[in-house]
Amino acid sequence: MKDNCYIPIPVKVARIRTESDDRTLRSFDLSFCDEREAFDFMPGQFCQLSILGKGEAPFGIASSPSEREFLRFTVNRVGLVTTALHYLEEGEIIGLRGPLGNHYPVEKFQGMNVVIIGGGFAFTTLRALAVYLFAHRQDYNNITIIYGARRPGLLLYQDELAEWEKKDDIQMHLTVDKEFPGWNRRIGFVPTVTKEVAPSPKDTWAVVCGPPVMIKFTLPVLFELGFPAERIYTSLERRMKCGVGKCGRCNIGPKYVCVDGPVFSYADLQRLPEHY
Ligand SMILES: Cc1cc2nc3c(=O)[nH]c(=O)nc-3n(C[C@H](O)[C@H](O)[C@H](O)COP(=O)(O)OP(=O)(O)OC[C@H]3O[C@@H](n4cnc5c(N)ncnc54)[C@H](O)[C@@H]3O)c2cc1C
Numbered sequence: 001m002k003d004n005c006y007i008p009i010p011v012k013v014a015r016i017r018t019e020s021d022d023r024t025l026r027s028f029d030l031s032f033c034d035e036r037e038a039f040d041f042m043p044g045q046f047c048q049l050s051i052l053g054k055g056e057a058p059f060g061i062a063s064s065p066s067e068r069e070f071l072r073f074t075v076n077r078v079g080l081v082t083t084a085l086h087y088l089e090e091g092e093i094i095g096l097r098g099p100l101g102n103h104y105p106v107e108k109f110q111g112m113n114v115v116i117i118g119g120g121f122a123f124t125t126l127r128a129l130a131v132y133l134f135a136h137r138q139d140y141n142n143i144t145i146i147y148g149a150r151r152p153g154l155l156l157y158q159d160e161l162a163e164w165e166k167k168d169d170i171q172m173h174l175t176v177d178k179e180f181p182g183w184n185r186r187i188g189f190v191p192t193v194t195k196e197v198a199p200s201p202k203d204t205w206a207v208v209c210g211p212p213v214m215i216k217f218t219l220p221v222l223f224e225l226g227f228p229a230e231r232i233y234t235s236l237e238r239r240m241k242c243g244v245g246k247c248g249r250c251n252i253g254p255k256y257v258c259v260d261g262p263v264f265s266y267a268d269l270q271r272l273p274e275h276y
């Protein structure tokens with residue numbers, strides 16, 4: 001990050017890819033205009049992306065630090081900044097501040113099993129985490145990925161998911177809510193699939209990201225299976241402004257999601273005044 005953390009660095013849109021069949025989700029692979037401004041980061045961190053005249057918004061980094069060639073963000077079009085991002089073309093320059101926030105505790109996961117549970121477009125930083133774990137495969141035991149969406153066309157990174165399914169050293173479970181022509185994987189909600197396929201909680205850490213309703217029903221399943229709150233992690237999305245713990249926009253009780261998070265364990269969240 002720059003000495004002045006409010007000044008964005010210029011980054012070039014190297015590649016744009018439409019992810020979902022309804023075109024509301026797009027991935028942007030960014031490259032640094034000046035390589036000397038490239039930074040180290042960890043899975044789970046986020047950046048503020050800005051477009052002149054439109055504004056700035058936080059997005060989780062969807063690429064892994066092991067992918068040195070680009071920095072990926074996957075953006076759901078919901079309002080002013082996200083729509084402006086969707087109108088970008090390859091070659092255009094935007095602003096970036098980051099990396100911001102904390103990261104998934106991959107150090108604690110070493111030598112343990114990891115189950116990644118995702119729903120919908122919240123799979124962004126989970127992709128970063130999965131690619132990181134693959135790049136350091138020898139440091140981790142069993143890796144299980146459970147990822148669901150309402151329908152196949154809303155699953156992110158479909159080409160990569162197909163490649164991951166071919167790996168024999170991870171367990172992949174893709175699911176959609178209802179039957180769909182051509183879909184030959186699982187059918188069912190993420191919490192139900194989690195109940196069926198989650199590994200034993202012994203020596204296993206769970207990372208869960210998705211829409212609130214998915215989290216709401218997945219957590220009791222994990223608790224029922226025997227996962228302690230200390231070994232279940234998630235990433236929170238609060239409204240943010242500064243991203244560096246100065247403006248007070250993102251606080252939950254005494255914690256600022258932008259600096260103390262966005263990654264929290266459920267044990268941490270249970271100690272806060274407001275949690276899922
Ligand atoms: C740490 C973090 C990581 C995030 N990662 C991603 C990501 O990888 N991909 C992605 O698409 N989005 C992500 N978001 C959410 C993203 O920041 C918001 O969607 C974005 O700020 C909306 O900006 P906008 O100007 O387009 O919308 P606005 O015009 O400001 O608002 C449009 C609508 O979106 C709602 N909204 C705006 N911001 C948020 C928010 N933070 N949470 C919930 N609702 C909001 C508003 O209430 C309004 O209804 C992340 C947020 C945080 C805090």
Ligand code: FES
Binds near residue numbers: 258
């Ligand atoms: S966004 Fe300003 S304190 Fe978190």
